[in-house]
Amino acid sequence: MAGSIQDTFFEECEExxxxxxEGLTAIEGGDHDPEVVNAVFRAVHSIKGGAGAFGLDELVAxxxxxxxxxxxxxxNRLELDTKLIQxxxxxxxxxxxxxxxxxxxxxxxxxxxxxxxSALEEYIEEEEEELVFQPMGLGGAFDAAPxxxxxxxxxxxxxHPLKDMYGTGNEPYFLFQTLADLGTLEVQLDDSELPGFDAxxxxxxxxxxxxxxxxxxxxxxVESVFEFVEGLCELSIESDSDAEDEANALAALDxxxxxxxxxxADQVAAPFEAPVPASEPVAEAADPAPAxxxxxxxxxxxxxxxxxxxxxxxxxxxxxxxxxxxVGELIINHSMLAQQxxxxxxxxxxxxxxxxxxxxxxxxxxxxxxxxxxxQPVKPLFQRMARIVREASAxxxxxxxxxxxxxxxEVDKTVIERLSDPLTHILRNAVDHGVEKPEDREAAGxxxxxxxxxxxxxxxxxxCIEIKDDGAGVNRPRVKQxxxxxxxxxxxxxxxxxxxxxxxxxxxxxxxKEISNLSGRxxxxxxVKNAVTALGGRINISSTPGKGSTFTIILPLTLAVxxxxxxxxADQTMVVPITSIVETMRGSDDMVNNLxxxxxxxxxxxxxxxxxxxxxxxxxxxxxxxxxxxxYLLVExxxxxxxxxxxxxxxxxxxxxxxxxxxxxGNIPGVAAATILGDGKxxxxxxxxxxxxASPSAAAFDTERRLNNAIAS
Amino acid sequence: MxxxxxxxxxxxxxxxxxxxALEEAGFEYHCAVDGREGVDMYPDVAPDVVITDINMPNLxxxxxxxxxxxxxxxxxxxxxxxxxxxxxxxxxRARNAGATGWITKPFDDASLIFAxxxxxxxxx
Numbered sequence: 145m146a147g148s149i150q151d152t153f154f155e156e157c158e159e160x161x162x163x164x165x166e167g168l169t170a171i172e173g174g175d176h177d178p179e180v181v182n183a184v185f186r187a188v189h190s191i192k193g194g195a196g197a198f199g200l201d202e203l204v205a206x207x208x209x210x211x212x213x214x215x216x217x218x219x220n221r222l223e224l225d226t227k228l229i230q231x232x233x234x235x236x237x238x239x240x241x242x243x244x245x246x247x248x249x250x251x252x253x254x255x256x257x258x259x260x261x262s263a264l265e266e267y268i269e270e271e272e273e274e275l276v277f278q279p280m281g282l283g284g285a286f287d288a289a290p291x292x293x294x295x296x297x298x299x300x301x302x303x304h305p306l307k308d309m310y311g312t313g314n315e316p317y318f319l320f321q322t323l324a325d326l327g328t329l330e331v332q333l334d335d336s337e338l339p340g341f342d343a344x345x346x347x348x349x350x351x352x353x354x355x356x357x358x359x360x361x362x363x364x365x366v367e368s369v370f371e372f373v374e375g376l377c378e379l380s381i382e383s384d385s386d387a388e389d390e391a392n393a394l395a396a397l398d399x400x401x402x403x404x405x406x407x408x409a410d411q412v413a414a415p416f417e418a419p420v421p422a423s424e425p426v427a428e429a430a431d432p433a434p435a436x437x438x439x440x441x442x443x444x445x446x447x448x449x450x451x452x453x454x455x456x457x458x459x460x461x462x463x464x465x466x467x468x469x470x471v472g473e474l475i476i477n478h479s480m481l482a483q484q485x486x487x488x489x490x491x492x493x494x495x496x497x498x499x500x501x502x503x504x505x506x507x508x509x510x511x512x513x514x515x516x517x518x519x520q521p522v523k524p525l526f527q528r529m530a531r532i533v534r535e536a537s538a539x540x541x542x543x544x545x546x547x548x549x550x551x552x553x554e555v556d557k558t559v560i561e562r563l564s565d566p567l568t569h570i571l572r573n574a575v576d577h578g579v580e581k582p583e584d585r586e587a588a589g590x591x592x593x594x595x596x597x598x599x600x601x602x603x604x605x606x607x608c609i610e611i612k613d614d615g616a617g618v619n620r621p622r623v624k625q626x627x628x629x630x631x632x633x634x635x636x637x638x639x640x641x642x643x644x645x646x647x648x649x650x651x652x653x654x655x656x657k658e659i660s661n662l663s664g665r666x667x668x669x670x671x672v673k674n675a676v677t678a679l680g681g682r683i684n685i686s687s688t689p690g691k692g693s694t695f696t697i698i699l700p701l702t703l704a705v706x707x708x709x710x711x712x713x714a715d716q717t718m719v720v721p722i723t724s725i726v727e728t729m730r731g732s733d734d735m736v737n738n739l740x741x742x743x744x745x746x747x748x749x750x751x752x753x754x755x756x757x758x759x760x761x762x763x764x765x766x767x768x769x770x771x772x773x774x775x776y777l778l779v780e781x782x783x784x785x786x787x788x789x790x791x792x793x794x795x796x797x798x799x800x801x802x803x804x805x806x807x808x809x810g811n812i813p814g815v816a817a818a819t820i821l822g823d824g825k826x827x828x829x830x831x832x833x834x835x836x837x838a839s840p841s842a843a844a845f846d847t848e849r850r851l852n853n854a855i856a857s
Numbered sequence: 858m859x860x861x862x863x864x865x866x867x868x869x870x871x872x873x874x875x876x877x878a879l880e881e882a883g884f885e886y887h888c889a890v891d892g893r894e895g896v897d898m899y900p901d902v903a904p905d906v907v908i909t910d911i912n913m914p915n916l917x918x919x920x921x922x923x924x925x926x927x928x929x930x931x932x933x934x935x936x937x938x939x940x941x942x943x944x945x946x947x948x949x950r951a952r953n954a955g956a957t958g959w960i961t962k963p964f965d966d967a968s969l970i971f972a973x974x975x976x977x978x979x980x981x
Contacts (some may be wrong), residue, residue: 193941774903
């Protein structure tokens with residue numbers, strides 16, 4: 145149980161840290177609304193509260209300092225200037241680290257911790273009392289037993305509530321019950337103050353109780369019973385052994401100084417006769433108490449146990465994935481059924497087809513519903529990135545601000561998880577290499593502080609993530625020179641601007657003169673590209689000198705199902721992702737222009753686009769220029785270049801379930817994955833980009849292909 | 858009949874800790890995630906005792922006490938506040954608003970039950 149509560153705590157911490165970051169980001173952006181400040185305060189406070197419950201002292205101590213400073217802000221005793229905001233931001237980062245350490249083990253940078261603590265303390269005015277997490281409201285009742293524990297004592301208690309006490313919901317009866325737990329209690333009511341009925345003021349307190357408690361508990365345990373009514377009553381507690389306690393203390397002192405105790409001490413300690421315990425003394429005594437009636441009758445009975453306002457259900461991810469698999473099978477099953485029905489030799493199939501259409505729509509609804517379970521907003525991911533930019537700015541001495549847009553765009557959970565590293569890398573790069581130093585920016589007539597804009601949006605079945613900085617843009621002459629120096633391209637290579645920009649993604653390319661420990665870390669943008677490609681996505685860079693660079697990542701919405709166009713190529717059935725197809729057209733002789741030995745251009749409305757024969761590119765048949773293929777699929781690559789994929793025919797457009805080929809037959813150039821068609825056959829899902837890269841006839845425009853050729857030559 | 862506790866706290870961790878301790882001790886446990894919900898739930902749950910956090914969104918703990926003790930609801934049930942600090946002024950403020958007692962976080966099961974015992978007489 146304790147373990148699962150602790151898990152909950154860490155889960156909650158994640159949410160609280162997010163809320164804290166969100167609030168701090170708003171504050172950084174100039175929003176000093178008290179509600180925002182309050183929200184951050186509460187988040188830190190809750191982390192502290194939970195951490196205390198699990199004995200996470202370091203976390204508690206830091207959260208406490210952090211929270212105290214925030215409390216000062218809340219009370220308008222501190223002004224939120226840039227310096228303080230920076231400190232709060234760094235503190236929030238450190239708090240995240242402390243939570244992570246508490247959860248996963250490890251340690252934080254102690255020097256950093258101390259620096260932050262003392263920086264925070266500078267803002268805390270008065271000498272604050274040391275925070276002691278002693279369970280309060282407990283007094284000494286459960287403290288380690290004093291030496292005299294076993295000895296029975298008699299306490300004489302006089303208790304006279306003031307009238308204010310009754311307004312707080314404290315009931316003498318319950319206090320006496322609690323006392324009765326400590327030993328044997330005798331209760332005597334003194335109602336001598338009670339006036340006659342006509343003179344009675346119902347708000348006044350007239351009653352006094354005299355209690356005799358025989359107990360082995362310490363005096364502080366007895367006192368702790370009255371903790372809540374302290375100041376709300378007249379209370380005296382006398383013990384027969386008060387004198388003995390003093391004598392014991394004296395004896396202890398004497399012993400310490402080597403003096404023998406006097407005989408008299410024993411006599412004082414002799415207990416006097418204990419009163420006979422009454423069976424139900426408490427109840428009788430308490431009945432006439434003028435305390436307000438408990439609210440048991442105040443409200444009609446309703447046994448409904450409510451929970452939170454937005455009920456959520458935590459489900460094992462594996463169960464959702466099982467469901468997704470089943471939905472995939474359902475879709476395949478539907479296409480098989482549809483195919484078999486179509487093959488039936490029945491005159492009128494209209495009713496069946498209508499139902500089948502309904503089946504298809506339902507299957508799609510279910511699929512979308514299941515996908516939406518896995519979909520999550522990118523907000524938490526984006527919020528983490530604010531920290532990356534902050535840290536990178538601090539490390540490089542630049543000032544950068546991250547502006548995020550489209551945070552509520554929902555993306556598959558796995559995609560979000562795997563996007564974290566590439567995004568981190570791109571953002572570090574943007575700060576390190578993209579944004580200029582404040583002086584340089586000023587000289588260029590820009591604001592001293594750089595801005596990096598992180599945007600997420602949905603774009604026709606895909607997710608588009610854009611990282612746009614307002615820095616200097618790609619230094620093309622330098623990038624080209626580096627590529628030449630590293631032997632990535634030949635010296636006389638003739639590249640377009642866009643091609644030069646995309647050199648950054650080549651393996652082994654790094655523009656940093658020395659590997660800075662910030663964005664360096666021994667990996668280049670090629671790792672970013674691989675990570676994005678592994679998600680079935682693409683990445684592309686565009687840049688304007690002096691204005692900045694934009695990285696665009698296009699990702700599939702889901703990793704399980706997609707819309708595809710079913711085509712045939714060299715007697716094989718294949719699927720082309722709909723998202724990559726711009727246009728389709730029937731081929732005719734006058735559209736095709738042969739170019740050299742194996743190059744073909746297609747003339748479309750006055751524009752020429754290179755043609756790639758898919759069958760030839762995959763090595764299924766030889767290109768045949770005499771007989772133009774039946775259909776051209778016009779596709780657009782990420783760099784905006786268009787080309788045409790030549791296929792034999794188009795059969796259908798439908799949802800297909802993506803079945804990964806990983807571990808079955810490895811990576812095949814041009815093939816992204818496989819799917820199962822309605823007739824039960826397996827069809828390859830093509831990856832147009834990599835087909836074009838592998839195609840000799842389309843090589844003319846493809847950067848990577850061309851570069852590879854250049855290197856090879 | 859079990860003693861009904863209505864716990865109001867915006868922290869899931871604290872709610873879980875309370876639930877675990879109270880249910881094990883035999884209390885009937887109800888919870889609300891913020892002050893507003895706590896006050897709204899109060900008539901339906903009709904608890905024997907209320908435990909409320911102080912720092913919460915949508916109506917803080919003081920607001921909860923004031924509304925529960927106010928004329929509309931006019932609750933007489935004991936209200937215990939959960940506080941992280943043992944700050945005397947915080948206790949004084951809570952008491953002035955009509956709180957019965959307090960429980961200091963972090964609490965252990967024994968101190969929680971002890972606090973409940975003193976205001977409801979019930980150990981469960």
